[in-house]
Amino acid sequence: MTTPSDPAALEKKTERKPIAAAIGAFLWGLGLLLLELLLPALIAGGVIWYLFSSYNVWAIERTLSLVLYGAAVIVLALVLSVAGDSLLAALRRAIAGGSASFFNNANLRLVKMALGGLALPIAAVLALNLVQLNAAGTPMQAMIAAANKPVVLTPPGEVGQIAVSSKDPSTKLHAIQVLENFRTLDALNELIRVANGDPAALTDAGVRAGLVKAVASYGLSARSPLISMFNSVDPAMAGKSGAASSGLYEQYFAAGFESLKADTELAPASSARDNRLAQIQAAQFALKRSLSEMETGTSASLGGDPRLDFVMQAFLAMDFSTDKDVLAFAKTVSADARYSGQVRGDALLLIAKLGDKNDLDGLYPYLKTTDSLLQARALQAIAALQDKINHTVGK
Numbered sequence: 001m002t003t004p005s006d007p008a009a010l011e012k013k014t015e016r017k018p019i020a021a022a023i024g025a026f027l028w029g030l031g032l033l034l035l036e037l038l039l040p041a042l043i044a045g046g047v048i049w050y051l052f053s054s055y056n057v058w059a060i061e062r063t064l065s066l067v068l069y070g071a072a073v074i075v076l077a078l079v080l081s082v083a084g085d086s087l088l089a090a091l092r093r094a095i096a097g098g099s100a101s102f103f104n105n106a107n108l109r110l111v112k113m114a115l116g117g118l119a120l121p122i123a124a125v126l127a128l129n130l131v132q133l134n135a136a137g138t139p140m141q142a143m144i145a146a147a148n149k150p151v152v153l154t155p156p157g158e159v160g161q162i163a164v165s166s167k168d169p170s171t172k173l174h175a176i177q178v179l180e181n182f183r184t185l186d187a188l189n190e191l192i193r194v195a196n197g198d199p200a201a202l203t204d205a206g207v208r209a210g211l212v213k214a215v216a217s218y219g220l221s222a223r224s225p226l227i228s229m230f231n232s233v234d235p236a237m238a239g240k241s242g243a244a245s246s247g248l249y250e251q252y253f254a255a256g257f258e259s260l261k262a263d264t265e266l267a268p269a270s271s272a273r274d275n276r277l278a279q280i281q282a283a284q285f286a287l288k289r290s291l292s293e294m295e296t297g298t299s300a301s302l303g304g305d306p307r308l309d310f311v312m313q314a315f316l317a318m319d320f321s322t323d324k325d326v327l328a329f330a331k332t333v334s335a336d337a338r339y340s341g342q343v344r345g346d347a348l349l350l351i352a353k354l355g356d357k358n359d360l361d362g363l364y365p366y367l368k369t370t371d372s373l374l375q376a377r378a379l380q381a382i383a384a385l386q387d388k389i390n391h392t393v394g395k
Helices: 007-054 062-087 089-103 106-130 139-147 155-165 169-182 185-197 199-203 205-216 219-231 243-252 254-265 271-296 306-317 324-334 341-354 364-368 372-394
Strands: none
Touching: 007 062, 007 106, 062 089, 062 106, 106 139, 155 169, 155 185, 169 185, 169 199, 169 205, 185 199, 185 205, 185 219, 185 306, 199 205, 199 306, 205 219, 205 306, 219 306, 219 324, 254 271, 271 372, 306 324, 306 341, 324 341, 341 372, 364 372
């Protein structure tokens, strides 16, 4: 039996203390190693998730957003793993004690950075996107659904949604009138959304007229979105929305009008004959205009994009007489043969609306066109601009 003062017992107890301290230091070092492996992926995933949710990156194309998320997590995790290894080197030496040389071994640190900065983040991203839950799809899909807050529509947004989704032309028209009366930029954006995203709104004559009036009531506030809408249509794919109306006139009415004018010209020269010829010419132009408007309403079904005509008509309906940007836009469109006679003709009328005497000479070359509708619009534009110039001189 030994006593407390027994030298052998004291020697054994003294030997146990360094062993226990070494085991404790090793466990602390191992715990720090596990943290260094796991924290980079956890921190990177959380930070990137917060940024993507805050800036609504999930709203873009879903596959692209998931690829961006995975790449960002892996890059940030690798950066954190390398930085953490350098910053925690002193802490590892202090905690690990005699095991510090093991935990600070260059090969172990390299393996740790490869696992914590690359392997674990890649595995986590793949698991989030590939593992299937019972009803919510993948974990990533469930997380995105939980992060996406329900969209709260403003009053103009609610009315715009009704205008787009309704199948009833009367309901569409009433919704457009409500948006017109809001007199806010949000309401204007909703009107532009209706014109851009609802083909039925531009093919129904009544709804189209109401939409033109509503957008035009916002004046030059609608200039940029209208020009952007027009430029979003590829001229090569726009179709020739004015061609059919010109063909109808030539096929069914041109010969009759020419015959009527020829018979009238046989009469002796007099003011009555001149008045008669003027009436015939006015009727001829009115018929061409009516056929053009009729074709505009069905341009979508004939392959033309009705947004082009809509934009020009909205500008023509606006209450303004000068704007250099819109004037330059009208000149560009009128000179572009890829557009229909309807669209180019409306551009000529817009030049007459906004131009001055310096723009008159630029209208005359259009009288030589073989497109009868464009030629008629050129004559109308010249007459309108002449009246405007004479009225200005008269003042």
